[in-house]
Amino acid sequence: MHQRDFYQTPKAGLFMRLLWKAAGADRYILERSTYGDQMKYLCLGGIIVATGFMAGIAGGFAFYTIFEPRGNAIDSFKTAADITSSYDAVHTGTLIKSIIFGTIWGLIIFNIDRFIVTSTGKGDGTEDITGKEFKSALPRIIMGSIIALTISKPVEIRMFKTEIDVKLHEKQMEQQQIYKAKTDSLFNSELAKKDKEIAKFEAELQGKIKRHTDLEQQYIEEARTITVGPRALAVKAQMIQVAAEIEQDKKNPDYVRIKKEKEEIEKRREKALNASEKVAAGLDGLLERIKLAHEIAGWVISLFITLLFLALELTPIFFKLMLIKGPYDYMEENIKELIKAERGIEVQYNFYQGEKEGHERDKVVQHEALRLLKEKIQILQSQSDISEQAIKSWRDIKMQEVTANPGSYITDSDTKTEA
Template sequence: MKRDFYEPSKSSKLMRLFWNAAGADRYILERTTYGDKVKYLCLGGIIIATGLMAALAGGYAFYTIFEPRGNALNSFQTAKDIAGSYDAIHIPTLFKASIFGVFWGLIIFNIDRFIVTSTGKGDGTENITGKELVGALPRIIMGSVIALTISKPVEIRMFKTEIDVKLHEKQMEQQQAYKAKTDSLFATELASKDKEIAKIEQDLSAKILRHADLEKQYIEEARLITVGPRALAIKAQMELVAKEIDGLQNHPDYLRIKAEKKEIEKKREADLASSEKVAAGLDGLLERIKIAHEISGTTISLFITLLFMVIELTPIFFKLMLIKSPYDFMEENIKELIKAENGIEVKANYYQDKKGYEKDLVINHQVLRLLKEKIQLLEAQSELSQQAVESWKEKKKQDIHQDPDSYIKEQPETA
């Protein structure tokens, strides 16, 4: 019907999308004032924006958790050298993070949508009373938790460069501490093996010196005179010492101890080589959040969190402060029409419960009508059944009266 005093503006697809996000009724909004349309448009925009921010924050958090571990500055240097960019992206992790981000954003969007649509309009005035605040408290707590989960990934992304530098310093400290601990763990074992080897090599050195001295004597003796008994005796001693040297050098205990020392050194080198990998494990989401708090300080971190809490909680307080408008009265009218159409009567503040709270009485007239019809039907069926039994009884009596012998023969014989 065309009005002379007011003609509603047409809605666009984008506007209807935002209305749907806010849980508003398109049928009513298209017939109400422009102010109502804008209010629910803004409300839906906040909910959609929160879902998008949650998707980005969740995706980044997931990427930070599952990206390949390494030196905090490695990706910075590699990307700069290869592509002229300062961000090296791991494509498989990015793909998984994108899927998770979309999924997380949809979850937050639906939770926000439920929180906002389930929040009433209070008493229809701009004031938020204590009773309204208490009623909205569970939704406020849920919204605060959601805001916190969104703000932290955003915070670590804002301070990413500073966090990478600080994290690199911590990784280097961790690496040096791990190396020192590794060296101290293997130092005792290596010292024990060195002591055993030194004892054997001390005897070996003495025999080598003895062999060298005998060789010198033999050369001098053979140069002065022909090889005589003394030279032969020296040569025999020299050969004996050479055998002793060879025996010590190839002794099983000596070879075993050297092999054990080599294995210990190899294991130590392997552990030292893994120190960089161990230090890289320090690069996690929790560690980055801690460093972000150290860098930004309590004030800035709190300000960022409060900013997201304001964005998240605005729709809740916004609905509590809404003044009743034509949309609200039309919505109530439609609800009453639907209840009347379905035979539902509500008597407000009809009785008090045990605690003294006034309660509404809900009468479902259609249910009562069906119940009465069902009761009457059952009563009629019972009455007809009774009449049928009486008629059958009378007919049997007549049959017995006309032919009692036939009735007696039909009875089963008793034992």
């Protein structure tokens, strides 16, 4: 590095050089520039790295929220310790996947931000942002705004996680009751139909049971005498017959089948009711949490958080447009011009005055390419001239040979044909 008598550029450390690289700055030029230029690109790189870091956290949390095992937002309200333990429960497999996804997502956003910032020009070199500068930077501002929105929403639902969990648990309980009511309504109609069929059999069965009871009472009264008479025996015979009919009715295939069908319906109903908690747990999703975050925080706080991340994301773009040109910028332009001159590239600025605004108005002359093109054209032209001269000389030689010895060019068959 060139040593100056009037100014010595501070030596940059590893951390500063890494942030320069993140900002897309040229280390060679910055090490020969001023401390002020070094700090500009240090801060610019820090903002880009911070944005990528925040994007990684937000992406990982969003991934975990989407793919974590579903359950009640709050497992129990027994004690404060129970609530805390339910918050701290983490699914290890999903957490590992979330870390991997968050890292990849953060690197993607970091790379996109780096491209947006490095592709944004320095404007006119003044602090003012003119309409033309803003218009040229508008596509990058739109892309940065989209990235800011994707980062802010997962962070927002994480900030209000406690309140969201409580509200979400209430909604899950309501959803569970609604599901149970629908399940009961669906199965009750089937059960009522089976109960009606069973009632027909049981009405007849109860009638026979009542008759059996009456006969039994009648037999007891008749048997009070010392000897059982014919009347008592007849009552007993009827009682035995009714008892046999009762047993036969209880084993009736239709009656047994209907009761079995009812038991199966009740089992399915119980199974569906037991699944109500799982169904309600499905309400715990990213979209539902974002809705609840807006409902709990209100649009003012939600907008404030979004604007905060918009500022973080768009600051590098506006920062570059507001940068005042310093030694770094002039040295960078000088090096670009030297490289273009070394490669024979000439740029005639504002050459096409009649072109529409926004179109290319500079004329670029590639002298190195033109030189090679001219050399190639001359070589091809020379080869063509040489070939033409060679053919002409060969023709003259052949004509002389024909004049000296024409017979050698005429066959016997040609002579006989003429004769």
